[in-house]
Amino acid sequence: MKRTAAFAAALALVLTLVPGPAAGAPAKIKIAKEKQFVLDWLARPEAVERFGQISDSIWDYAELGLQEFNSSKLLADTLEAAGFKVERGLAGMPTCFVATYGSGRPVIGLLGEFDALPMISQKGRVPRQDPVVEGAPGHGCGHNAMCTAAAAAAIAVKEAMVAHGFKGTIKVFGSPAEEIVASRPYMIRAGLFEGVDAVIDNHSSSGFGTGYGVDGNALYSTIFTFKGKTAHAAGAPWVGRSALDAVEIMNVAANYLREHLPISQRLHYVILEGGEAPNVVPDKASVWYYIRNTDERLEDMYQRVVNCAKAGALAAGVELASMRVISAIHQRHANKAAAELFQRNIELVGMPAWSEEEQAFAKALQKELGAEQKGMPSKLDALEAPRSGRDFVGGGSSDVGDVTLIAPTATIGFPGSVPGSIGHHWSNVACWRGTTAWKGLNAGAKAIAASAVDLLTKPEELGNLRKEFEEYVKTHPYKPFLPADSTPANDLNKELMDKYRAALEKALSGK
Ligand SMILES: [Zn+2]
Numbered sequence: 001m002k003r004t005a006a007f008a009a010a011l012a013l014v015l016t017l018v019p020g021p022a023a024g025a026p027a028k029i030k031i032a033k034e035k036q037f038v039l040d041w042l043a044r045p046e047a048v049e050r051f052g053q054i055s056d057s058i059w060d061y062a063e064l065g066l067q068e069f070n071s072s073k074l075l076a077d078t079l080e081a082a083g084f085k086v087e088r089g090l091a092g093m094p095t096c097f098v099a100t101y102g103s104g105r106p107v108i109g110l111l112g113e114f115d116a117l118p119m120i121s122q123k124g125r126v127p128r129q130d131p132v133v134e135g136a137p138g139h140g141c142g143h144n145a146m147c148t149a150a151a152a153a154a155i156a157v158k159e160a161m162v163a164h165g166f167k168g169t170i171k172v173f174g175s176p177a178e179e180i181v182a183s184r185p186y187m188i189r190a191g192l193f194e195g196v197d198a199v200i201d202n203h204s205s206s207g208f209g210t211g212y213g214v215d216g217n218a219l220y221s222t223i224f225t226f227k228g229k230t231a232h233a234a235g236a237p238w239v240g241r242s243a244l245d246a247v248e249i250m251n252v253a254a255n256y257l258r259e260h261l262p263i264s265q266r267l268h269y270v271i272l273e274g275g276e277a278p279n280v281v282p283d284k285a286s287v288w289y290y291i292r293n294t295d296e297r298l299e300d301m302y303q304r305v306v307n308c309a310k311a312g313a314l315a316a317g318v319e320l321a322s323m324r325v326i327s328a329i330h331q332r333h334a335n336k337a338a339a340e341l342f343q344r345n346i347e348l349v350g351m352p353a354w355s356e357e358e359q360a361f362a363k364a365l366q367k368e369l370g371a372e373q374k375g376m377p378s379k380l381d382a383l384e385a386p387r388s389g390r391d392f393v394g395g396g397s398s399d400v401g402d403v404t405l406i407a408p409t410a411t412i413g414f415p416g417s418v419p420g421s422i423g424h425h426w427s428n429v430a431c432w433r434g435t436t437a438w439k440g441l442n443a444g445a446k447a448i449a450a451s452a453v454d455l456l457t458k459p460e461e462l463g464n465l466r467k468e469f470e471e472y473v474k475t476h477p478y479k480p481f482l483p484a485d486s487t488p489a490n491d492l493n494k495e496l497m498d499k500y501r502a503a504l505e506k507a508l509s510g511k
Pocket of ligand 1: 141143203
């Protein structure tokens, strides 16, 4: 959810021309009673606090992708207690769930993520680097607030259905491991989205807005593993064949490759295994690559990186033992009609009013980071149009991309990050605990719930999304990048999470 200066300028212009809603103030338009119900239901202080506490608990758990046992259970239990039918452990992932309320068409899906990132542990609301547990995971992308916002919105919609008797189905897709983009292609493959008419995605942001068009990068996430022969590294190294050499040669080849790829690419790696002691030639080594490009260029780039791996194996005289595709995903193709509807509801909800304490924390964090000390935002973001004519539409990736090609989807970005805080960094972890996050996720939940009510009660609104989508997929049919033999990486983060889970629990219980 990056906003450009051009859009900020466009927004300023729009605001001078149109007397839009001020921060926190409702727009002066007639609001349907079903929609007013969800807005009022979520505005109650007990709702703000209840879902705020859930978000804080998930922040405390700080669970890595596919290890989110506590986070997933808390959200699924909350939805079940509210009357949803909850199916758990879906698509081969123990932490994946779907919560359903209602029956028949239309079927509106809400996406929700809840995983943390490694290495960035940080105390909440502390504006300087200060980890809860050194080296432990932390919520540096606000995912603790995201499935929470979806759950809050879904429960509000369910209550409105009970109170006002409108029909249809609302579903929350509890989606693990977004940080390793590793659940949605499997959830689609398992058929979980079959029959879903439209999807409302959400993501934490420093602003409050949405957009449409193609965004972000498609991605292959693959672990390359090499097998060689051990030997005494000084006594008889000629007997050995180093798997680590193959990793290093592969990396050198891949780094030369960058020069000859279109600028839409992103390429990065970490070495997972590289031997255990210098005096034993490593017989096993592995390297984990993220290979990113546009949908059109991804497969060609991937094959060229595979060639680098083969070159490494050949040069080192070792075997390229496996290429494990953890995930492979598309760019996001957000639906314009969906984004326009969501934007109207974002404008209806308005930016939360931030307290003096919240502004003081924001300015202290901005000062620490050397960013402009402008505090929290007061204005909404303008609807973000596609950056057409540009070769590069964004480096990051999300497995929401695959969902955008199987149902009309757009993402509501809700506030809570301090502007100038850095994603996937301790400064962002510091933002996502406490009242700023509570207000941001509550505002997001209102926009999600209001949009879901529109899609459930106004066939013409849903019709606009569906018409655009059906036209679009004629030229962009969904063909998964994920290989048919890939399985969810339930083991990938286990060791790392097991290492920190008890220490995190201990540190937080002693608070
Ligand atoms: Zn994220």
